[in-house]
Amino acid sequence: MKAIITILAVAALASVPLWLRDPYLLNALITTGIFVIGAMSLNLLLGFTGQLSLGHIAFFGIGAYVSALTSLGFDIGLPGGVRLVHEPWPPIAGFVLAIIVAGLCGYFVGLLSFRVRGAYFVIVTISFAEVVRLVALNWVELTQGPLALTNIPSIALPLPGFGELTLRTKMQNYYLVLVVALIAYLLIARLVHSHFGRAMRGLMENETLAVSVGIDVTRTLTIAAVISAAIAGAAGSLYAHYIRIIDPEVFAFINTVTMVIMVISGGKGSLAGPVVGGLIFGLLPVALRPVMAPEAQWIAYGGVLIAILFVLPRGIVPSLAQRFGRRRNGRTALAPVALAETAAKEPA
Amino acid sequence: MTERSIAMAIDQVAVRFGGLVAISDMSFTVGEGEIVSLIGPNGAGKTTAFNVMTGFLTPSAGRVTYRNTALAGLKPHQIADLGLIRTFQRTSVFPNDTIHDNLLIGLHRQGRVRLLDAILGLPGARASEHRLRQRAGELLEWVGLERRAHDAAGSLSYGEQRLVGVALALAAEPSMLLLDEPVSGMNASETHRFVELIRSIRDRGITILLVEHDMPMVMTVSDRIVVLNYGRIIAEGTPDVIRNDPAVIEAYLGHGAGRA
Numbered sequence: 001m002k003a004i005i006t007i008l009a010v011a012a013l014a015s016v017p018l019w020l021r022d023p024y025l026l027n028a029l030i031t032t033g034i035f036v037i038g039a040m041s042l043n044l045l046l047g048f049t050g051q052l053s054l055g056h057i058a059f060f061g062i063g064a065y066v067s068a069l070t071s072l073g074f075d076i077g078l079p080g081g082v083r084l085v086h087e088p089w090p091p092i093a094g095f096v097l098a099i100i101v102a103g104l105c106g107y108f109v110g111l112l113s114f115r116v117r118g119a120y121f122v123i124v125t126i127s128f129a130e131v132v133r134l135v136a137l138n139w140v141e142l143t144q145g146p147l148a149l150t151n152i153p154s155i156a157l158p159l160p161g162f163g164e165l166t167l168r169t170k171m172q173n174y175y176l177v178l179v180v181a182l183i184a185y186l187l188i189a190r191l192v193h194s195h196f197g198r199a200m201r202g203l204m205e206n207e208t209l210a211v212s213v214g215i216d217v218t219r220t221l222t223i224a225a226v227i228s229a230a231i232a233g234a235a236g237s238l239y240a241h242y243i244r245i246i247d248p249e250v251f252a253f254i255n256t257v258t259m260v261i262m263v264i265s266g267g268k269g270s271l272a273g274p275v276v277g278g279l280i281f282g283l284l285p286v287a288l289r290p291v292m293a294p295e296a297q298w299i300a301y302g303g304v305l306i307a308i309l310f311v312l313p314r315g316i317v318p319s320l321a322q323r324f325g326r327r328r329n330g331r332t333a334l335a336p337v338a339l340a341e342t343a344a345k346e347p348a
Numbered sequence: 349m350t351e352r353s354i355a356m357a358i359d360q361v362a363v364r365f366g367g368l369v370a371i372s373d374m375s376f377t378v379g380e381g382e383i384v385s386l387i388g389p390n391g392a393g394k395t396t397a398f399n400v401m402t403g404f405l406t407p408s409a410g411r412v413t414y415r416n417t418a419l420a421g422l423k424p425h426q427i428a429d430l431g432l433i434r435t436f437q438r439t440s441v442f443p444n445d446t447i448h449d450n451l452l453i454g455l456h457r458q459g460r461v462r463l464l465d466a467i468l469g470l471p472g473a474r475a476s477e478h479r480l481r482q483r484a485g486e487l488l489e490w491v492g493l494e495r496r497a498h499d500a501a502g503s504l505s506y507g508e509q510r511l512v513g514v515a516l517a518l519a520a521e522p523s524m525l526l527l528d529e530p531v532s533g534m535n536a537s538e539t540h541r542f543v544e545l546i547r548s549i550r551d552r553g554i555t556i557l558l559v560e561h562d563m564p565m566v567m568t569v570s571d572r573i574v575v576l577n578y579g580r581i582i583a584e585g586t587p588d589v590i591r592n593d594p595a596v597i598e599a600y601l602g603h604g605a606g607r608a
Contacts, residue, residue, distance in 0.1 A: 195476070196466060205443065209513075209516070211423075213456055214425050223463060
C-alpha cells in the first residue's frame with residue numbers, strides 16, 4: 001500500500017515536465033524541490049532527534065557558496081602576503097565539495113552544541129548562521145559581498161563516451177532536482193530505519209534510558225547533524241547552479257523559518273512530511289499570485305499554516321496516516337509523532 | 349559467600365548535595381552470580397547509590413570498581429559497555445514505540461554496524477538486523493510479553509511497563525543487572541512471576557543488585573541484604589540475619605516495635 005503510493009507519487013512527479021510547459025510554474029517547482037531537499041534534511045534533525053536547528057540555512061548557504069566558488073575560481077590574499085589562487089573546476093566537483101564542507105560544518109556545530117543540547121543547540125545554530133552570513137557579506141574579496149557571485153555555471157554531467165551534458169533547460173534541472181531529492185529521501189529512510197535511527201529515536205523519547213542501554217548521545221546526534229548538514233549542502237549547491245547567482249541574503253533567517261514551516265506542517269518525524277509540507281508552502285505563493293496582492297499573500301500564508309495545524313495538529317502526513325491506517329493496526333506504519341499523541345492520551 | 353569472586357566493589361563512597369549527605373562512607377561488595385538487595389526506608393540513599401554505580405552521578409568521595417575496572421570518570425553509556433546495566437524506578441520504557449521496537453533500541457550494543465553499511469543496506473547490516481529481530485522475539489518470550497509485542501509501550505499497565513524495562517536491560521546483555529524497585533506497582537501474582545524471572549536471570553549467570561521496598565519479595569529472593577539508613581550502612585547479611593537485626597527493626601519500625 002505504502003509502496004504503491006510512493007511509486008505513484010514518484011511517477012506523477014516525474015511526468016510533470018512532460019505536460020507542464022509553463023516555464024514560470026516549472027521554475028517554481030524546481031526551487032520548491034530544492035527547498036524540499038533542505039526541509040528533508042532539517043526533518044532528520046528536528047523530527048528524528050528532536051533537535052531544532054534554527055540556522056539550518058547556513059549549511060544550505062555554505063553548500064551554495066562552496067559550489068559556486070569551486071566552479072568560478074577565486075584569487076584571494078591571505079595573511080603574510082600569500083595569495084591563494086583557485087582555477088575553476090567543473091560544477092560537479094563543486095557539488096561534491098559542497099556536500100563535504102557542509103557536512104564538516106555540521107560536525108563542528110554538532111560537536112560544540114550537543115554536549116548541552118536543547119535550547120543551546122537552537123542558539124548555537126542561529127549564531128552560526130548569522131556568523132556565516134556576516135562572513136559572506138564582508139569577505140568581499142572571496143564572495144563579492146552584497147554584489148553577489150554571478151555567472152555561476154550550470155551543472156554539467158560527465159557522460160562517459162559522450163563528453164558532457166550541461167543542464168541548461170528547466171526540464172533538465174527539474175529532473176536533476178528530482179533525482180537528488182529521491183536519493184536524499186532514500187538515504188534518510190535507510191538511516192532512520194537502521195540501528196542509528198533507533199538510537200536517535202531512543203534518545204528523543206527517553207534519553208536517560210537510552211544512555212543506560214549503551215547509546216552514545218554525542219556520537220548519535222553528531223552523525224545525524226553531519227548527514228543533515230551534508231544534504232542541506234547538496235541542496236544549496238543545486239540552488240547555486242540553477243539560479244546562477246547568489247548573495248549573502250541566501251542566509252536570511254526567513255529561509256530557515258520557511259523550512260521549519262514545511263517540516264512542521266507536513267509532519268515532523270515522518271519521511272514524507274517535509275515533501276508534502278514543502279510542496280504546499282513552496283507552491284502556495286504561486287497559486288496566490290494571481291488573486292492576491294503580495295502583502296495579502298503573507299496573511300493567507302499564515303492563515304493556511306494555522307488552519308493546517310489546527311485541523312491536523314501533528315502535521316499533514318502523520319495525521320492522515322493515522323486516520324486512514326487505523327484498520328491496518330500497522331506497527332511501524334504510524335510515524336513516531338503519531339504514536340506520541342496516542343501515548344500522551346493514556347494516563348501516565 | 350567468600351568463595352565467590354567479587355563482581356562489584358563499592359569502596360567508601362560518599363555523596364553530598366551541598367550540605368545534604370545522601371550517602372556517607374558506603375562500602376560493600378557484590379559477588380559474581382549473587383543476588384544482593386539494597387534496602388532501607390525512603391530517602392535512605394538507595395537510588396543515589398544506583399546512580400553512582402551507573403555513572404549518572406559522580407560521588408563526592410570513594411570509588412566503585414566493576415570487575416577490576418574503576419568506574420570514575422566513565423559516562424553512563426561507557427559503563428553500559430562494561431556490561432553493567434540498570435533499570436529505572438520511573439522512566440522505564442520508550443513510550444511511543446512498540447514493545448518490539450523498544451527491545452530493538454535496547455539491543456543497541458549488539459547491533460553496531462558501520463554507518464555506510466546501514467545506509468547502503470549491505471548484507472552485513474541486513475544480517476545483523478535479522479539477528480536483532482530474532483533476539484528481540486526471544487527476550488519478549490523470556491519476560492512473557494510476546495503477545496503485546498506490537499502494542500505501544502506507553503499503553504501498557506504499570507506492571508507490564510516494568511517488565512519491558514527489565515527486558516530492555518536484558519537486551520543490553522548485562523553481566524550485572526541493577527534493578528531499581530522493579531515490583532513497585534505490581535500486584536501479588538505479577539510480583540510472584542517477577543521473582544521467578546529474577547531467578548531465571550541469575551541462572552544465566554547474571555549478577556543482580558536489587559533496590560526494593562517489598563520486604564517479603566526481598567527476603568525470598570536475596571542471597572544477601574545490605575540495609576541503608578540515612579545514607580549509611582546499618583546492617584549486612586543473609587535474610588535471616590537481617591530479619592532479626594535490632595538496628596534494622598528500629599530503622600523500619602521505630603522504637604518499641606516487637607516484630608519485623
